[in-house]
Amino acid sequence: MNRVWMASLVILLSSIPARADDPVAAARGVEAAVERIVDKVVPAFVFIGGGSGVCISEDGWFVTNFHVVNSPQGIIKRWRVKTPDGNSWLAEVVGTDTRGDIALVKMKEAKDRPHVDLGDSDLMETGEYVIAVGNPFLLGRPDCRPTVSLGIVSANHRCEGSFDSPKNLQGYLDCIQTDAAVNPGNSGGPLFNMKGELVGINGSISPRFGNRVNTGIGYAIPSNQIKRFIPTLKEGKGNMHGVVDGLTMLPKESAGDGATVGRVKPGSDAEKAGFEKDDLIVEVQGMPTPTLARWWGVVWTWPAGETLAFKVKRGDKTIDVSAKLSPLDEEEKAKQKPYLGLRMETSEDGGIVVQGVSPESPAAKAGVQSGDVIKSIDGKEVKDAGALLKVVGEHKTGDKIKLKVTREGKEIEVEVTLEARK
Amino acid sequence: MHSKLIALAVLAALPAWAEEASPDALAVQRAYAEVFKKVSPAIVSLDIDLEAREKPKSRAQRLQDMMTPAALREYYKRPEGPVSGVIVGKDGYILTTYYAVDGTVHGIQVHLADGRTLDGKLLGRDQALDLALVKVDAKGLPTLEPADVSKVRVGEFVMIVGRSPDPERANMTAGIVSADGRNSNTAIQTDAEIDYGNIGGALVDLDGRIVGIAAQLSTQEYGLNSGVGFVTRWDCVERTLPDLKAGKVVTRPPSPFLGVQAAEGALEVEGAQIDQVLPDSAAEKAGLRSGDVIREFQGEKIKEWEDLSKLIHLCKPGDEVKLVVRRGDTDIEIEAVLGERK
Numbered sequence: 001m002n003r004v005w006m007a008s009l010v011i012l013l014s015s016i017p018a019r020a021d022d023p024v025a026a027a028r029g030v031e032a033a034v035e036r037i038v039d040k041v042v043p044a045f046v047f048i049g050g051g052s053g054v055c056i057s058e059d060g061w062f063v064t065n066f067h068v069v070n071s072p073q074g075i076i077k078r079w080r081v082k083t084p085d086g087n088s089w090l091a092e093v094v095g096t097d098t099r100g101d102i103a104l105v106k107m108k109e110a111k112d113r114p115h116v117d118l119g120d121s122d123l124m125e126t127g128e129y130v131i132a133v134g135n136p137f138l139l140g141r142p143d144c145r146p147t148v149s150l151g152i153v154s155a156n157h158r159c160e161g162s163f164d165s166p167k168n169l170q171g172y173l174d175c176i177q178t179d180a181a182v183n184p185g186n187s188g189g190p191l192f193n194m195k196g197e198l199v200g201i202n203g204s205i206s207p208r209f210g211n212r213v214n215t216g217i218g219y220a221i222p223s224n225q226i227k228r229f230i231p232t233l234k235e236g237k238g239n240m241h242g243v244v245d246g247l248t249m250l251p252k253e254s255a256g257d258g259a260t261v262g263r264v265k266p267g268s269d270a271e272k273a274g275f276e277k278d279d280l281i282v283e284v285q286g287m288p289t290p291t292l293a294r295w296w297g298v299v300w301t302w303p304a305g306e307t308l309a310f311k312v313k314r315g316d317k318t319i320d321v322s323a324k325l326s327p328l329d330e331e332e333k334a335k336q337k338p339y340l341g342l343r344m345e346t347s348e349d350g351g352i353v354v355q356g357v358s359p360e361s362p363a364a365k366a367g368v369q370s371g372d373v374i375k376s377i378d379g380k381e382v383k384d385a386g387a388l389l390k391v392v393g394e395h396k397t398g399d400k401i402k403l404k405v406t407r408e409g410k411e412i413e414v415e416v417t418l419e420a421r422k
Numbered sequence: 423m424h425s426k427l428i429a430l431a432v433l434a435a436l437p438a439w440a441e442e443a444s445p446d447a448l449a450v451q452r453a454y455a456e457v458f459k460k461v462s463p464a465i466v467s468l469d470i471d472l473e474a475r476e477k478p479k480s481r482a483q484r485l486q487d488m489m490t491p492a493a494l495r496e497y498y499k500r501p502e503g504p505v506s507g508v509i510v511g512k513d514g515y516i517l518t519t520y521y522a523v524d525g526t527v528h529g530i531q532v533h534l535a536d537g538r539t540l541d542g543k544l545l546g547r548d549q550a551l552d553l554a555l556v557k558v559d560a561k562g563l564p565t566l567e568p569a570d571v572s573k574v575r576v577g578e579f580v581m582i583v584g585r586s587p588d589p590e591r592a593n594m595t596a597g598i599v600s601a602d603g604r605n606s607n608t609a610i611q612t613d614a615e616i617d618y619g620n621i622g623g624a625l626v627d628l629d630g631r632i633v634g635i636a637a638q639l640s641t642q643e644y645g646l647n648s649g650v651g652f653v654t655r656w657d658c659v660e661r662t663l664p665d666l667k668a669g670k671v672v673t674r675p676p677s678p679f680l681g682v683q684a685a686e687g688a689l690e691v692e693g694a695q696i697d698q699v700l701p702d703s704a705a706e707k708a709g710l711r712s713g714d715v716i717r718e719f720q721g722e723k724i725k726e727w728e729d730l731s732k733l734i735h736l737c738k739p740g741d742e743v744k745l746v747v748r749r750g751d752t753d754i755e756i757e758a759v760l761g762e763r764k
Contacts, residue, residue: 023456026449027579027628034598035577042576049685050697071688071695072713072750080687090689131577136650138683139604139611148576149613149649150598181600181613181649184683184698212698213648 037131037196038148043114045133045146045189046107047082048091052134052146052189053105054198056118060089060110061234063226064188065203066101069093081107084144095233099169099241099328100300101203102226103188104233116190119197121156121176121222122287128153129194130178132202132218134186146189151180151218159293160204160219164251166243166328174297175219176200182218191220199223225301232303242304242325246270249281249292258282258313259295273323276314283311304328338397338418342368346384351375351406366416372405392418450579453628457581458594460630463564465623466507467533467589468518468542468556473526506584506623507532507556508635509565510663514540514558517659517666518622519637520547523554532558533589546666550674551608551654552637555666566624569631571610571657574602579628580612582636582653584620593619599633600650609652610634616651625653632656678737679763681705684716684727693717693748694730708758710747717753718746734760 046053051068055061062081069076081091089107096103107113124130132149140146154177161171178191182202191200200220208215232240246268250260258280264270281289284298285308302308304327312319341361347353352374357364374388375381378401382388395401397420405412507518516532523530523544530542540558547554578599585592597614604611612625616636625634634653665672681703684694693715699705710716716724719733720743737743739762747756 023449023452024628026446027453030446030450031577031579031628034579035575038575038577047686049688050683051685071685071691073691076688076690076695078689080689082687088687138686139601139650141686143603145601145603147600147611147650148598149600150577151613181597183648183650214650215648 033194034129034131034150037192037194038133040196041116041131041190041192042084042133042146042148044116045084047135047140047144047146048079048105048188049076050138051185051187052202053081054133054190054201055083055107055113055115056198057115058111058113060091060107060113062091062105062107063201064103064105065201065221066096066098066103067203068188069096069103069105075103079105081105082144083113084146086144095236097229097233097240100221100225100229101172102201102221102229102233104230116192116196116198118223118227119193119195119199121199121224124153124156124176124193124199124222126153126155130176130180130199131192131194132178132180132182132186132189133192134182134189134202136181136183136185136214138185147186149181151178153177154179154217157294157297158219159297163293163296166248169241169296169300169328172204172219172221173293173300174222174225175204176222178218178220179216180218181214183214184212186218197223201226222301228301228306229303232305240303241300241328242302242306243299243328244270244273244275244308244323245326247275247323249295251292253292256290259289259292269323269326274319274321275310275312275323278314280313281310282313282318285309299325337420338362338392338395338399339421340368340389340392340416340418344374344385344388347373352382352385352388354405362416362419366403366414368403368405368414368416369407372407372412372414374403374405375411376404378402454581454594454596457626457628457630458583458592461566461581461583461624461626462585462592463535464509464566465535465583465585465592466509466516467504467585467587468507468516468522468622469504469531469533470522471528471530472523473528503618504533504586504589506586506620506636508622508624508632509563510555510659512561512563512565514560514563515663515667516542516556516558517635518554518556519635520549520552520554521637522622523547524549530556532556533585534560534563535585535592537590539589546668546670546672548662548666548670548672550672551658551662553635553654553659553662553666555663566626566630566632568656568660569627569629569633571633571655574599574610574633576601580614580625580633582612582614582616582620582623582625584623584636586619586621595620597649604652608655608658610655612651612653613649614651615647615649616653617647635659676739677763678734678739678741678760679704680734680758680760682710682716684730686727688726691715693724694727704758704761708745708756710745710756710758711749713749715748716745717748718744720744739763 044055046062053062053064077093079091082088091105091107093105158175158177161173186202193199202220204219206217246265247270248263250262261279264275287298289295304325307324310321341358341363343356344352354372377391399418403414505522507516510517532540532542542556545555581596583594595615600613601611623636624632634655636653681700682696682705683698685697696714724730741760745756
């Protein structure tokens with residue numbers, strides 16, 4: 001009886017999985033998973049300037065931080081970059097998202113390049129392993145070997161920047177915080193999940209006592225934000241983040257139940273969309289926004305021109321509102337070249353004859369008519385269309401200019417408010 | 423009979439229970455704990471009586487120093503105090519870092535894991551590899567099995583075991599191999615934290631085999647405690663041990679050091695554009711700033727970063743050098759005294 005008992009005991013105990021007996025083997029399994037990802041993603045790494053980048057397409061499109069390609073003298077557009085296979089490439093910066101700190105760069109004459117896919121950064125959970133590849137302290141320069149570090153997601157949807165007013169939005173308003181070691185030189189480099197997908201671009205760290213070295217807190221721009229901006233970046237357009245025009249949020253923190261609308265400007269997009277003062281915005285694009293920080297975090301990750309879906313609590317009702325984001329910077333709008341909207345011909349006895357006026361153009365709105373002869377602009381005499389357009393080109397969108405025109409023998413002054421072409 | 427049936431029923435349920443209690447994550451933790459138990463007997467603590475390298479400061483001066491940014495950066499430099507070491511020979515051979523013994527050594531006390539404290543005698547040392555060999559009078563000491571360093575892979579799980587400042591308690595940090603072939607192929611880079619507690623200790627793999635000695639190969643790279651650390655590869659250690667046992671002292675000729683990190687490959691920039699000026703460096707003392715573009719070095723035109731690097735290496739520490747630097751719209755002349763890369 002005892003022997004049967006003992007035998008049963010042995011059989012049962014030996015059926016406990018081998019893993020429990022061999023933790024080193026289990027650890028080796030996890031280790032092997034990390035090594036496999038390293039082998040897969042390192043070839044897509046790019047050494048650029050004093051930082052890092054990562055290739056996202058076969059023909060050599062790669063992403064880095066805006067601050068890696070920027071300089072006090074302005075954006076440096078042309079680079080010679082290197083890859084871990086030892087090759088170097090001419091590359092040109094095609095688009096920059098200054099506020100979002102992303103630059104899209106194209107390697108010239110590149111094909112069949114190792115590259116990585118952008119994953120879903122919203123799925124990253126605290127505690128998940130992440131792998132950073134970069135060039136801290138430029139250690140990888142002599143032999144094109146980047147540095148790999150392993151850590152976890154310390155927090156997702158962190159707000160590392162400031163948002164006290166739309167005029168003062170800066171930093172990474174939605175980012176992944178990690179304890180994977182990142183230091184100066186890692187900027188612009190990739191953060192991967194355990195599927196080898198790009199989930200973030202490392203760009204910022206929390207320094208200690210002004211020392212720019214890692215203290216266990218690194219911030220990565222999320223891949224979902226980058227995905228949404230790639231089309232605009234490819235077009236090479238400038239600043240791209242947006243706000244709901246006319247919507248002012250209450251600056252104070254709410255009770256964690258939403259972001260409160262402080263003011264809706266009459267006649268604005270916000271009013272037309274259906275927002276009202278005191279509305280509590282609880283969701284944006286399906287993402288909960290329990291705080292003002294999260295409100296800004298979600299809005300920040302969508303480019304201007306996109307129409308966003310908002311869920312609003314008003315009294316005891318829940319309402320769906322959609323609104324388009326307009327470009328954040330007035331300066332950006334102004335930077336777009338102003339136009340008059342005139343078809344002109346230089347007449348033989350001096351003066352510019354208006355042949356046609358484009359409907360809804362600045363000139364049309366000001367009342368300029370076909371047949372008008374333009375004599376001067378802002379008090380300066382102009383003899384031909386070229387000279388007139390040159391003066392217009394020196395102005396900014398929004399500027400008011402005075403045209404002196406002759407209409408049916410009479411001299412009239414017309415004030416035109418310059419606009420950008422739509 | 424009943425109690426035996428109940429016992430059998432409990433045992434039958436055991437496999438399921440064991441399954442839940444040991445998913446891979448918990449197994450990894452246990453692997454670390456096992457490696458620690460295996461390795462720590464071979465790790466020692468050394469008290470090195472080193473003649474002070476600078477005049478001792480008054481308490482008031484030290485307190486004032488603590489408040490300056492330069493002093494706060496001292497946090498990252500090598501500490502004075504006990505360092506870790508690794509037993510590399512059963513007959514009492516112990517390796518620690520060169521910089522722990524750099525100067526006039528008046529005495530070494532070695533604290534072993536078994537509680538004994540023995541006098542240590544300094545034998546050979548190698549500055550480039552950052553190694554120093556100490557001999558104690560003992561036999562049959564525990565040592566570590568060597569790993570096959572040629573098979574080291576980036577991403578491999580590694581741990582560093584040290585024994586400082588408390589000789590009775592060894593400690594461990596963990597990370598991965600971040601890169602191989604660093605420092606002219608003498609070092610492996612790791613993000614396992616190297617700090618006061620384990621400089622001079624052993625970097626080991628999941629089987630507890632020694633991959634390298636956790637030596638900081640430089641006192642100037644402040645990143646070494648920020649997830650960027652270097653260990654002297656075990657194969658280099660093995661090649662050097664005979665010389666160290668014979669008492670050989672190998673110092674590295676001092677290397678000139680300006681202290682700037684410059685962007686490489688910016689085609690539109692004529693010169694070396696400074697990204698970062700390293701703290702306490704010759705560059706910082708000379709007033710160079712991030713964003714400056716170095717266009718001339720000792721009268722030679724600089725087209726790109728590599729030109730600058732080559733020219734610096736032709737100089738010696740202590741050389742006075744003239745640079746022409748573009749800052750904003752103007753060119754300015756800056757004089758610097760090259761420092762030493764330690």
